Amino acid sequence: MKTKEVARAVILVAVAVALSPFFIPVGISKCFPAQHMVNVLGAVMLGPGYAVAIATIAAIIRNILGLGTLLAFPGGMIGALLAGLAYKISKNIYLAGLGEIVGTGLLGSLASVWIVAPLFMGKTMALATLMIAFSVSTIGGTIIGVIALHLLRKGGIWEP
Amino acid sequence: MKGLDPRTKLALGLMAVAAVFVASKPETLVVESIILLAALPILGMGKDWVHSFRYFWPMLGLVFVIAFFSFNLQLALLLTIRLFNLLTVSFVFFRTISPEEMGATLNKLGVPYSFAFILTTAMRYVPLIKQKIRHIIDAQSSRGIDLRPRLRNVGNFMALLMPLLVQSFVLSDELALAMESRGFGREDRSSRRQYNLTFWECVLMVGALVLLVIFAWWERG
Amino acid sequence: MIRLSAIRYRYPKTGWVLKGLDLSVDHGDYLLVGGGNGSGKSTLGYICNGLIPHYFDGTLQGSVTVAGLDTREQKVSDLLVHVGLVLQNADAQLFNSTVEDEIAFGLESLGVPASEIAERIREISISLGLDHLLNRSPVTLSGGEKRLVAIASVLCLNPSILLLDEPYGDLDWSASKKVRQTLLRINQTGKTIIVIEQLLGNLLEDGAGCLILDQGNVLYQGMPQHIDQALTRIRLLPQYSRRDSKPAGRETILSAQDLSFRIGEKQILTSVSIDLRKGEKVALIGRNGSGKTTLLKHFNGLLRPSAGKVTFLGENVAGKSPSEMAAHVGLSFQNPNDQFFKYRVKDEILVGPQKLGKLRHEWIHEVWQIFDLHGLLKRSPYRLSEGEKKRVSLASILAMNPQVLVLDEPTSGQDVRLRETLATLLAKLENLDFTLLIATHDLEFARAVTDRWIVLHQGRVVADGTPEALWGDDGLVHLGALPPPRDETKH
Numbered sequence: 001m002k003t004k005e006v007a008r009a010v011i012l013v014a015v016a017v018a019l020s021p022f023f024i025p026v027g028i029s030k031c032f033p034a035q036h037m038v039n040v041l042g043a044v045m046l047g048p049g050y051a052v053a054i055a056t057i058a059a060i061i062r063n064i065l066g067l068g069t070l071l072a073f074p075g076g077m078i079g080a081l082l083a084g085l086a087y088k089i090s091k092n093i094y095l096a097g098l099g100e101i102v103g104t105g106l107l108g109s110l111a112s113v114w115i116v117a118p119l120f121m122g123k124t125m126a127l128a129t130l131m132i133a134f135s136v137s138t139i140g141g142t143i144i145g146v147i148a149l150h151l152l153r154k155g156g157i158w159e160p
Numbered sequence: 161m162k163g164l165d166p167r168t169k170l171a172l173g174l175m176a177v178a179a180v181f182v183a184s185k186p187e188t189l190v191v192e193s194i195i196l197l198a199a200l201p202i203l204g205m206g207k208d209w210v211h212s213f214r215y216f217w218p219m220l221g222l223v224f225v226i227a228f229f230s231f232n233l234q235l236a237l238l239l240t241i242r243l244f245n246l247l248t249v250s251f252v253f254f255r256t257i258s259p260e261e262m263g264a265t266l267n268k269l270g271v272p273y274s275f276a277f278i279l280t281t282a283m284r285y286v287p288l289i290k291q292k293i294r295h296i297i298d299a300q301s302s303r304g305i306d307l308r309p310r311l312r313n314v315g316n317f318m319a320l321l322m323p324l325l326v327q328s329f330v331l332s333d334e335l336a337l338a339m340e341s342r343g344f345g346r347e348d349r350s351s352r353r354q355y356n357l358t359f360w361e362c363v364l365m366v367g368a369l370v371l372l373v374i375f376a377w378w379e380r381g
Numbered sequence: 382m383i384r385l386s387a388i389r390y391r392y393p394k395t396g397w398v399l400k401g402l403d404l405s406v407d408h409g410d411y412l413l414v415g416g417g418n419g420s421g422k423s424t425l426g427y428i429c430n431g432l433i434p435h436y437f438d439g440t441l442q443g444s445v446t447v448a449g450l451d452t453r454e455q456k457v458s459d460l461l462v463h464v465g466l467v468l469q470n471a472d473a474q475l476f477n478s479t480v481e482d483e484i485a486f487g488l489e490s491l492g493v494p495a496s497e498i499a500e501r502i503r504e505i506s507i508s509l510g511l512d513h514l515l516n517r518s519p520v521t522l523s524g525g526e527k528r529l530v531a532i533a534s535v536l537c538l539n540p541s542i543l544l545l546d547e548p549y550g551d552l553d554w555s556a557s558k559k560v561r562q563t564l565l566r567i568n569q570t571g572k573t574i575i576v577i578e579q580l581l582g583n584l585l586e587d588g589a590g591c592l593i594l595d596q597g598n599v600l601y602q603g604m605p606q607h608i609d610q611a612l613t614r615i616r617l618l619p620q621y622s623r624r625d626s627k628p629a630g631r632e633t634i635l636s637a638q639d640l641s642f643r644i645g646e647k648q649i650l651t652s653v654s655i656d657l658r659k660g661e662k663v664a665l666i667g668r669n670g671s672g673k674t675t676l677l678k679h680f681n682g683l684l685r686p687s688a689g690k691v692t693f694l695g696e697n698v699a700g701k702s703p704s705e706m707a708a709h710v711g712l713s714f715q716n717p718n719d720q721f722f723k724y725r726v727k728d729e730i731l732v733g734p735q736k737l738g739k740l741r742h743e744w745i746h747e748v749w750q751i752f753d754l755h756g757l758l759k760r761s762p763y764r765l766s767e768g769e770k771k772r773v774s775l776a777s778i779l780a781m782n783p784q785v786l787v788l789d790e791p792t793s794g795q796d797v798r799l800r801e802t803l804a805t806l807l808a809k810l811e812n813l814d815f816t817l818l819i820a821t822h823d824l825e826f827a828r829a830v831t832d833r834w835i836v837l838h839q840g841r842v843v844a845d846g847t848p849e850a851l852w853g854d855d856g857l858v859h860l861g862a863l864p865p866p867r868d869e870t871k872h
């Protein structure tokens with residue numbers, strides 16, 4: 001039902017934004033899991049269309065509130081789309097997680113690089129480094145999202 | 161800026177981002193930076209910008225380091241300044257437009273009403289969810305569960321996340337009831353906010369577009 | 382106006398939630414609907430505004446007509462001009478960014494033109510006294526203001542029936558009074574009012590009709606005045622058994638000395654000094670926003686005072702983290718859902734003791750015994766009823782075996798039976814030598830389980846004494862720190 005889905009999307013966006021300052025320190029880098037976790041939840045619970053809308057709107061709001069930058073857009077949207085499509089086709093939570101990791105970690109960072117330096121795309125080494133930087137958050141967030149889905153199912157809150 | 165139709169704001173904002181985007185000559189980039197930095201205090205956004213800078217610098221630093229090692233200092237500086245300009249101009253853009261205006265504009269441009277609704281409504285629930293997060297952290301710390309950001313507390317993260325998600329889903333179900341009871345699903349909505357594009361705003365937009373094209377041609381040509 | 386006959390309903394995966402209900406509400410009536418947790422009150426509300434059968438799946442039997450229309454043949458969005466439903470949870474009911482947008486939303490749904498919307502907003506906000514709040518965001522409103530805005534948000538559509546689900550939940554006596562008067566006034570303008578509430582006791586004089594449900598059955602239906610005769614069967618107000626107060630020890634266990642707290646410029650607590658002696662049962666009484674919760678959070682180090690100090694057994698708490706203090710001062714908050722994250726009740730209760738490294742199996746078994754949890758241990762905490770959730774959350778705090786037990790609004794959202802159970806539970810703890818501190822605005826409950834009241838008003842302690850001495854004290858009533866005493870003969 002549409003109303004129900006829109007309401008859930010509203011709250012997922014709010015959760016993504018409200019949790020966005022939370023991080024887990026990993027060595028010298030920090031893992032910001034919120035957006036990636038919400039991407040996985042949105043993709044699995046609501047499908048690719050809503051997942052992309054959630055990622056886009058969360059990025060807009062984070063920009064408006066000064067909690068994020070322009071790079072939040074490619075960083076979230078592509079992953080949400082791939083995760084949503086992956087789940088829609090396979091009905092498998094892990095594949096949805098893989099979609100998020102490939103989408104955000106690989107394609108998202110590629111898009112970000114293109115935004116920063118559209119003219120100098122030749123160097124793969126630079127790309128790889130950027131990707132790893134993105135991936136700490138992506139992988140962390142995806143794992144948390146998948147675990148959360150499991151717990152929600154065990155607790156009887158959500159059923160596939 | 162305040163009196164403009166949000167469509168004008170959106171168009172001008174996007175063109176400003178595009179202008180920064182097409183710039184690639186070192187002189188232009190530096191001039192842009194100077195203009196932006198001068199504009200911040202004039203628009204009264206200096207303080208907020210400084211505050212938001214903590215989200216900028218990790219990315220800026222990363223790009224600089226990578227470009228320095230894989231290319232050379234000059235190129236690294238160039239790319240970093242470019243990114244800096246891009247982030248700053250988008251920061252200014254998002255500060256001048258409210259979610260309501262953004263939603264209404266997108267709706268006028270054919271984006272479904274649901275999208276605009278999610279945008280404005282989620283904005284209202286952010287503080288509520290933040291409050292819930294605080295309550296959960298308080299409740300869990302009172303049971304000896306440490307939720308401060310430390311690597312050793314990773315295992316405790318679920319103690320924050322699960323109560324939050326469970327309550328969020330209950331809230332979303334109740335929100336759906338409230339929306340349904342107030343006619344969310346109806347087709348024939350009206351809007352309380354009326355926006356009118358004036359003739360001068362159209363002229364402004366066309367003028368800006370022409371400038372942008374000339375600028376792009378000159379930069380790349 | 383509303384005619385229900387032989388209504389039975391069940392949600393997709395439940396048994397019958399309403400089991401044969403006939404109801405007829407006429408133009409200008411004022412109906413009170415009472416009953417305990419899960420008795421089917423909200424469900425009845427959804428049936429009246431068409432959410433059942435259009436939004437919820439499940440099985441509806443019997444016939445429902447509203448304003449002469451069969452709800453099965455109408456859409457929810459076509460019924461909203463006849464029945465305005467104000468939901469229980471104000472945070473869900475108010476989903477717009479400002480009060481003005483909130484009132485406008487329903488009108489926009491109906492396609493009312495902008496100029497008329499402005500006019501209607503003006504009218505309704507003046508008549509409910511909300512005109513100074515129009516630009517505020519719902520997050521910044523007090524509980525009472527939220528209710529009034531919620532009423533405005535459906536009243537603006539000019540429905541002939543106004544249906545309110547637990548409008549007084551969590552409001553203190555002064556906010557309740559304001560909402561009550563507003564509803565009576567709206568009723569006098571000829572609108573039908575239906576109020577759903579768990580504890581009807583004090584409200585009976587407002588209504589012209591009364592319906593009491595119990596697990597989907599009708600327990601009483603008729604005039605509120607005649608309910609007295611049926612009162613032996615129906616528990617409208619909790620009846621607490623008297624308790625022998627035990628003399629408190631001499632030793633001070635927990636104390637706040639000249640404690641002040643402010644957030645930014647806002648002074649929230651001012652020079653609060655309190656001494657709790659070992660074994661004492663104390664209630665912290667005060668209106669919404671008087672600073673009760675804020676004060677409690679100082680006792681286990683969740684908040685640090687801006688001035689003054691908190692000591693536990695003579696030792697300053699300032700150097701200890703909340704997780705360290707958890708072993709000594711067990712703080713249980715209002716909302717049990719804030720703590721559940723395991724999928725079995727048993728694990729949930731063991732978390733605290735395990736974290737503190739003081740897991741003692743005999744004690745845990747005793748806690749299960751006291752709270753009667755053996756049947757629940759393998760269940761998912763999310764799927765428990767409200768009363769069971771409360772019991773589990775209290776047990777999870779007690780399992781850490783703290784010396785002081787601090788409870789914030791333990792009766793919130795609990796029906797008559799659960800309040801009585803809670804009082805009995807706390808009485809059982811009496812023999813275990815806990816010091817008990819409860820923050821509440823439920824005075825009856827406070828009188829039943831404590832021997833000493835500390836009254837907080839606008840962040841200051843304004844009285845400290847026995848319940849008998851303070852109850853109905855003219856000075857405190859005048860100050861607004863306590864409600865005027867009710868006519869006790871009535872109940």
Ligand SMILES: Nc1ncnc2c1ncn2[C@@H]1O[C@H](COP(=O)(O)OP(=O)(O)OP(=O)(O)O)[C@@H](O)[C@H]1O
Pocket residue numbers: 392393394395398416417418419420421422423424425579767
């Ligand atoms: N959406 C739902 N799906 C399944 N069961 C439900 C749903 N909503 C309520 N129930 C069940 O229906 C029964 C009646 O619920 P209802 O919400 O009508 O009670 P209530 O009298 O309003 O209780 P409370 O005072 O706690 O609000 C309960 O047993 C509840 O668990």
Ligand SMILES: Nc1ncnc2c1ncn2[C@@H]1O[C@H](COP(=O)(O)OP(=O)(O)OP(=O)(O)O)[C@@H](O)[C@H]1O
Pocket residue numbers: 644647649667668669670671672673674675676822
């Ligand atoms: N984080 C905060 N920021 C700003 N103001 C706050 C904050 N927390 C509490 N307050 C304010 O402090 C005052 C006391 O709040 P508190 O929650 O302690 O009251 P309370 O007595 O527990 O009320 P209630 O009965 O509603 O639970 C209120 O006016 C509240 O608005």
Ligand SMILES: [Mg+2]
Pocket residue numbers: 422423424469546
């Ligand atoms: Mg209810």
Ligand SMILES: [Mg+2]
Pocket residue numbers: 673674675789790
């Ligand atoms: Mg409180």
